[in-house]
Amino acid sequence: MKRVLFLSMLIAACMSMSAQITSSQTDLTRRTVVVDKYQGWNSVYVEYLPSKLSSGAFNGAALNYAHAFSVTQKMPLFVEVGLGGQYSFQDENGAKMQFASVKVPLNVIYEFSIPGTSISLDPFAGIKTRVNVWGEITSDEYDIEYDLFDENEGRCKRVQVGWNAGLKLRVNNAFFVGGAFGTDFMKFSPNHGIKEFAVSLGLTF
Numbered sequence: 001m002k003r004v005l006f007l008s009m010l011i012a013a014c015m016s017m018s019a020q021i022t023s024s025q026t027d028l029t030r031r032t033v034v035v036d037k038y039q040g041w042n043s044v045y046v047e048y049l050p051s052k053l054s055s056g057a058f059n060g061a062a063l064n065y066a067h068a069f070s071v072t073q074k075m076p077l078f079v080e081v082g083l084g085g086q087y088s089f090q091d092e093n094g095a096k097m098q099f100a101s102v103k104v105p106l107n108v109i110y111e112f113s114i115p116g117t118s119i120s121l122d123p124f125a126g127i128k129t130r131v132n133v134w135g136e137i138t139s140d141e142y143d144i145e146y147d148l149f150d151e152n153e154g155r156c157k158r159v160q161v162g163w164n165a166g167l168k169l170r171v172n173n174a175f176f177v178g179g180a181f182g183t184d185f186m187k188f189s190p191n192h193g194i195k196e197f198a199v200s201l202g203l204t205f
Contacts, residue, residue, distance in 0.1 A: 037073050038070045038072075038073055038075075038076050038077075038078075038111075039070060040067060040068045040069045040070050040078060041067075041068050041173060041204045041205065042065070042066070042067050042068075042204065042205050043064075043065070043066045043067070043068070043080075043082075043176070043202050043203070043204050044064070044065055044202055044203050045063075045064050045066075045176070045200050045201060045202020045203070046061065046062065046063055046064075046200065046201055046202065047060075047061065047062040047063075047064065047084075047086075047198045047199065047200045048060075048061060048198070048199045048200075049061065049062060049086070049088065049196055049197065049198050049199075050197050050199075051088070051194055051195060051196040051197055052194070052195045052196075053090070053188065053192045053193070053194055054191060054192040054193055056090065056092055057090070058088055058089060058090035058097070059088070059089060059090070060086055060087060060088035060089070060196075061086070061087055062084045062085060062086035062087070062103070063084060063085055064082050064083070064084030064085075064103075064105075064200075064202075065082055065083055065084070066080050066081065066082030066083075066105065067080065067081060067082070068080040068109060069081075075110075076110060076111035076112075076113070077108070077109070077110055077111075078108070078109040078110075078111065079106070079107070079108055079109070080105070080106070080107045080108075080109055080124065080126075081104070081105070081106050081107075082104065082105045082106075083102070083103075083104055084102070084103045084104075084105070085100070085101070085102060085103075086100065086101045086102075086103055086130070087099075087100050087101075088100075088101070094139050094140075094141040094142065095137055095138070095139040095141075095142070095144065096137065096138050096139065097135070097136075097137045097148070098135065098136060099132055099134060099135025099136075099148055099156075100132070100133055100134045100135070101130045101131060101132045101133065102130070102131045102133060103128055103129065103130045103131070104128065104129045104131075105126060105127075105128045105129075105164070106126050106127050106128070106129075107124040107125065107126030107164075108124060108125060108126055109122050109123070109124040109168075110122070110123055110124075118171060118172045118173070119169065119170070119171055120169070120170040120173070121167065121168075121169055121170075122167065122168040122169075122170060122176075122178075123165075123166075123167050124165065124166060124167070124168065124180075125163070125164070125165040125166075126163070126164065126165075127161060127162065127163055127164075128161070128162055128163070128164055128182065129159070129160070129161050130159070130160045130161075130162070130184075131158065131159055132148075132149060132156065132157070132158050132159070132160070133158075134149075135147070135148030135149055135154065135156060136148055136154075137154065148189075154189065155189055155190060156188055156189040157186055157187070157188060157189065159186070160184045160185075160186045160187075160188065160194070161184070161185050161186055162182050162183055162184035162185050162186070162194075162196075163182050163183065163185070164180050164181065164182025164196070164198070165180060165181065165182065166178055166179050166180025166181065166198065167179060167180075168200070170204060173204055173205075174203065174204060174205070175201075175202065175203050175204065176200075176201075176202055176203075176204055177199075177200065177201050178198075178199075178200040178201075179197075179198065179199055179200070180197070180198040180200070181195075181196070181197055181198070182195075182196050182198075183195050183196070184196075
């Protein structure tokens with residue numbers, strides 16, 4: 001009789017422990033689903049940059065990588081940081097200006113998912129830092145060649161910080177198109193500031 005009573009109590013204890021483990025696993029699964037509700041993404045993209053200096057228009061192109069981090073699980077808010085390489089050029093009145101830059105954008109993104117579709121609208125705004133690593137102005141006609149970033153020649157700034165804002169449209173979280181506009185807080189040179197437009201096309205993963 002004692003053995004039967006002992007076995008009954010053992011079985012009841014095991015069933016109670018099993019129920020507690022199952023409940024804990026269910027709670028953990030629920031918590032995991034909540035944590036993964038808003039996930040970040042990576043982007044690789046190219047940009048066409050029709051822009052303006054005070055002295056006239058110029059063009060540019062860039063290749064970039066960026067990663068968007070989820071800020072909170074209460075709303076689709078993300079912080080995106082990236083790294084890119086940019087080449088810019090201007091050819092006017094027989095003189096050619098060209099320069100190469102490394103840029104680091106830092107943006108805040110709010111994601112709007114369109115119900116019933118796989119399309120997301122991502123308005124963003126933030127700051128960008130551009131480090132100009134090389135640049136020159138040349139003219140075969142006037143036999144001119146000088147360094148844009150030499151203190152005695154071009155006097156252009158090596159480092160610029162500015163703002164930008166825009167909108168991206170993501171499809172299937174696989175690719176996107178976007179547009180943006182921004183200006184620099186710090187002028188490119190003592191007499192010339194940059195207003196930069198950007199049209200982008202890229203892959204997300």
